[in-house]
Amino acid sequence: MPLAKSTPNLSASGPHAVERILAAAKDLFAESGFNAASMNAIAERAGVSKANVFHHFKSKNSLYLEVLKTACNEPGQIDQLGNGSGTLAERLREFSQAHLANILRDEKISRLIQRDLLENGPQRGKELAEQVFGQNFARLVEILRTGQKKGELRKGVDPAMLATLLIGADVFFFQSREVLRHFPDVHFTDTPESYSAMLVDILLHGILPQP
Amino acid sequence: MPLAKSTPNLSASGPHAVERILAAAKDLFAESGFNAASMNAIAERAGVSKANVFHHFKSKNSLYLEVLKTACNEPGQIDQLGNGSGTLAERLREFSQAHLANILRDEKISRLIQRDLLENGPQRGKELAEQVFGQNFARLVEILRTGQKKGELRKGVDPAMLATLLIGADVFFFQSREVLRHFPDVHFTDTPESYSAMLVDILLHGILPQP
DNA sequence: CGCGATATTGACCGACCGGTCAGTCGATGC
DNA sequence: GCATCGACTGACCGGTCGGTCAATATCGCG
Numbered sequence: 001m002p003l004a005k006s007t008p009n010l011s012a013s014g015p016h017a018v019e020r021i022l023a024a025a026k027d028l029f030a031e032s033g034f035n036a037a038s039m040n041a042i043a044e045r046a047g048v049s050k051a052n053v054f055h056h057f058k059s060k061n062s063l064y065l066e067v068l069k070t071a072c073n074e075p076g077q078i079d080q081l082g083n084g085s086g087t088l089a090e091r092l093r094e095f096s097q098a099h100l101a102n103i104l105r106d107e108k109i110s111r112l113i114q115r116d117l118l119e120n121g122p123q124r125g126k127e128l129a130e131q132v133f134g135q136n137f138a139r140l141v142e143i144l145r146t147g148q149k150k151g152e153l154r155k156g157v158d159p160a161m162l163a164t165l166l167i168g169a170d171v172f173f174f175q176s177r178e179v180l181r182h183f184p185d186v187h188f189t190d191t192p193e194s195y196s197a198m199l200v201d202i203l204l205h206g207i208l209p210q211p
Numbered sequence: 212m213p214l215a216k217s218t219p220n221l222s223a224s225g226p227h228a229v230e231r232i233l234a235a236a237k238d239l240f241a242e243s244g245f246n247a248a249s250m251n252a253i254a255e256r257a258g259v260s261k262a263n264v265f266h267h268f269k270s271k272n273s274l275y276l277e278v279l280k281t282a283c284n285e286p287g288q289i290d291q292l293g294n295g296s297g298t299l300a301e302r303l304r305e306f307s308q309a310h311l312a313n314i315l316r317d318e319k320i321s322r323l324i325q326r327d328l329l330e331n332g333p334q335r336g337k338e339l340a341e342q343v344f345g346q347n348f349a350r351l352v353e354i355l356r357t358g359q360k361k362g363e364l365r366k367g368v369d370p371a372m373l374a375t376l377l378i379g380a381d382v383f384f385f386q387s388r389e390v391l392r393h394f395p396d397v398h399f400t401d402t403p404e405s406y407s408a409m410l411v412d413i414l415l416h417g418i419l420p421q422p
Numbered sequence: 423c424g425c426g427a428t429a430t431t432g433a434c435c436g437a438c439c440g441g442t443c444a445g446t447c448g449a450t451g452c
Numbered sequence: 453g454c455a456t457c458g459a460c461t462g463a464c465c466g467g468t469c470g471g472t473c474a475a476t477a478t479c480g481c482g
Contacts, residue, residue, distance in 0.1 A: 017459075033330070035246050039440060049461050051442080056459090060440065089419075111329070117390065118326060119244070125389025133390060141396045154420045160396035161409045162418060168383030169376060176379065178336025179328065179344060185352045185371035198372045206417030207373060208300075209365045228429075250470060260431050262472080267429090271470065428479070439468070446461075452454090 018056050020046040025067045030108040033115050034064055068116065071109045072132045088152040089204055092166070095140075096196040100170040104192060110174060137163060162203070169199050229267050231257040236278045241319035244326050245275055279327065282320045283343045299363040300415055303377070306351075307407040311381040315403060321385060348374060373414070380410050 024045035028037035039060055043050040057063035086094070103110050113132075116124055144159035153159070173180075173195055181189040188195040235256035239248035250271055254261040268274035297305070314321050324343075327335055355370035364370070384391075384406055392400040399406040 033244070033246070035244075035439095038438080040438080048459095050440090051462080052460050054441065115329065117386070118322070118329065122389040126393050129390045129393035134394065137394055138396065141394075151420060154416070154418050157413060157418045158399075158409055160394065161399065161406070162413065164383075164391060164397065165380060165410065165413065168387065169379055171387070172375075172379030172383050175328070176382070178333040179340045180375060182337050182340035183345065183348055183352075183371065185349065186375065188369075188372065195372070198369055199376065202368060202373065202376065202417075203413060204417050204419055205365070206413075206415050207365050207368045208415055209362060246469095249468075251468080259429095261470090262432075263430050265471065266431095423482100425481090426479100427481105428477105430477070431475085433473090433475105435470105435472075437469080440466100442465070443463090444461105447459085448457105449459100450455105450457085452456105 017046065017048050017052060021048065021053055021056060021063070022067060022070060025063055026071060026108060026112070029064060029067055030112040030115070034060075034119060068112065071112055074106070074109065088147050089200070091143075092203070093197065093200045096166055096170065096200050097193060099167065100173065100192050100196050103170055103174045107174075114175060137167070140166070165203065166199075170196075228257065228259050228263060232259065232264055232267060232274070233278060233281060236274055237282055237319060237323070240275060240278055241323040241326070245271075245330060279323065282323055285317070285320065299358050300411070302354075303414070304408065304411045307377055307381065307411050308404060310378065311384065311403050311407050314381055314385045318385075325386060348378070351377070376414065377410075381407075 021042065025037070025042045028042050028045065031037070039050050039053055042063075043053045046053070053063065057066065113128065117128060140163045141159045144153060144162055147153045148155070148157070148159060153162075173192065177189050180186045188198065232253065236248070236253045239253050239256065242248070250261050250264055253274075254264045257264070264274070268277065324339065328339060351374045352370045355364060355373055358364045359366070359368070359370060364373075384403065388400050391397045399409065
C-alpha cells in the first residue's frame with residue numbers, strides 16, 4: 001500500500017472522501033435523478049459508509065446542491081465565444097461547434113442540469129438563468145448586437161432570438177440524438193460537426209433559393 | 212346522489228374507475244415522473260383504493276406504459292402539416308405555429324415524453340422514434356423534399372436538418388421558457404406566435420444583410 | 423330469488439428510503 | 453501518557469414504497 005501523506009483514508013484509493021462522495025453523487029444524480037439516486041448507492045460507489053456521507057453533508061439535498069454548484073463551475077462550461085477575429089460567419093461556425101462539443105463532452109453535467117430544470121420547474125429556472133447561464137447568454141447576445149451594428153447582421157433579426165436558436169439547436173441535438181438516430185432521413189447524429197455546419201449554413205443564408 | 216347508468220362506482224363521481232385511474236396517473240407521472248409518482252397518490256387522486264389500481268393494472272410499469280400509449284394517441288398530437296395550398300413560406304409559418312401550439316397545449320403529455328426519454332435513454336428513444344414521432348417526421352421531411360424539387364427550397368439544404376431545426380426550436384422553447392424568461396434580452400417567452408414568426412423568418416431569409 | 427363473476431376494499435408484507443446515534447479509530451498537541 | 457478532535461462505522465429508526473391477499477360489495481343473468 002503506497003504511503004500518501006498522512007494516509008487519511010483506509011477504505012478506497014485515490015482522493016479524500018469528500019471528493020469521492022461528490023464524484024459519486026454527480027454520477028448517480030446525473031444517471032438516475034435526485035430521487036432515484038439513493039444515499040446508500042452514493043456511499044457505496046464512493047467507498048464510504050452512508051453515515052459518513054451524512055457526516056460531511058447535512059442532508060441529501062445539501063449534497064445535491066453542492067454537486068450542482070461544483071458541476072456548474074467546472075472548466076469547460078464557460079463557452080469560448082470567439083470574440084476575436086474573423087467574419088461573423090466564421091465566428092458563428094466556431095462558436096456553434098465549440099458549444100455543441102462542450103455539451104457532449106460534459107454529458108453528465110448536461111443531463112444533471114436538464115433533470116434539475118425538469119424536476120424543479122420555474123423556481124430553479126430563475127436560479128439557473130441568473131447564476132449559471134445568464135452571463136454567457138448576455139455576452140453572446142452582445143456580440144451579435146455589435147455585429148449587427150457593424151452591418152454583419154441583417155436589421156430585422158432579433159439578436160436574442162438568434163442566440164436562443166444557436167443554443168437551442170445544440171441542446172435539442174444533445175437530448176434527442178437517440179430519437180433522431182432512428183429516423184431514416186437523418187444522417188448527422190454521429191457527426192455533430194456536420195450538424196453544426198448545416199445549422200450555421202441555414203442560419204446564415206436561409207433556405208430560399210438564389211441568395 | 213344522481214343515478215348514472217347502472218351506478219357502477221360509489222366512491223367518486225364521473226367516469227369509470229379505469230379512466231379515472233389513467234387520468235390521475237397521467238397527471239402525476241407528468242408532474243413528478245415515474246418514481247416520484249406513488250401508486251398511493253395515484254389511487255387517492257383517482258378516488259379508489261390502491262389495491263383496486265393493481266386489480267386493473269398488473270403493475271406500476273404496465274400502468275405507466277398504458278398511460279404513455281393512450282397519451283400519444285390523443286387527438287391533437289397529430290400535427291397538421293398544412294399540405295395544402297400557399298407558398299412554402301406560408302406553409303412553414305403555419306406549421307411552426309401549429310406545432311408549437313400543440314406542444315404548449317398538451318403540456319402534460321410533452322413533459323411526460325420528455326421525462327420518459329430522459330429516464331429510459333436510448334432504448335426508449337428507439338421506441339419513440341418508431342412508434343410515436345416517426346411518421347410525422349417522415350411526412351414533414353417528404354413535404355420539404357418535394358418543395359425542394361419544385362425549387363421552393365435551396366439545393367444545399369438538407370430537408371431532415373431543416374425538419375429537425377423546425378421541431379427542435381419549438382421543443383427547446385417549450386422546455387426552456389422558464390430559463391429564457393429571466394434573460395433581460397429575451398422578449399418572446401410570453402408570445403409563442405412571435406417566436407414562431409421570428410424563427411421562420413430567420414430560416415427563410417437567413418441572418419446576412421441584403422437578401 | 424340465487425349464483426357466479428367482477429369490482430373494490432383494508433390490512434398486510436418485505437424492501438428500501440433518508441436520517442440518527444452511540445461509539446471506534448487514528449492523528450495531534452501537551 | 454493522555455485528553456481531544458474529526459473521520460468514520462454498523463446498527464437502528466420511522467416512514468413509504470410496490471405489491472399481495474382474503475374478504476366483502478355489487479353486478480348481470482337465469
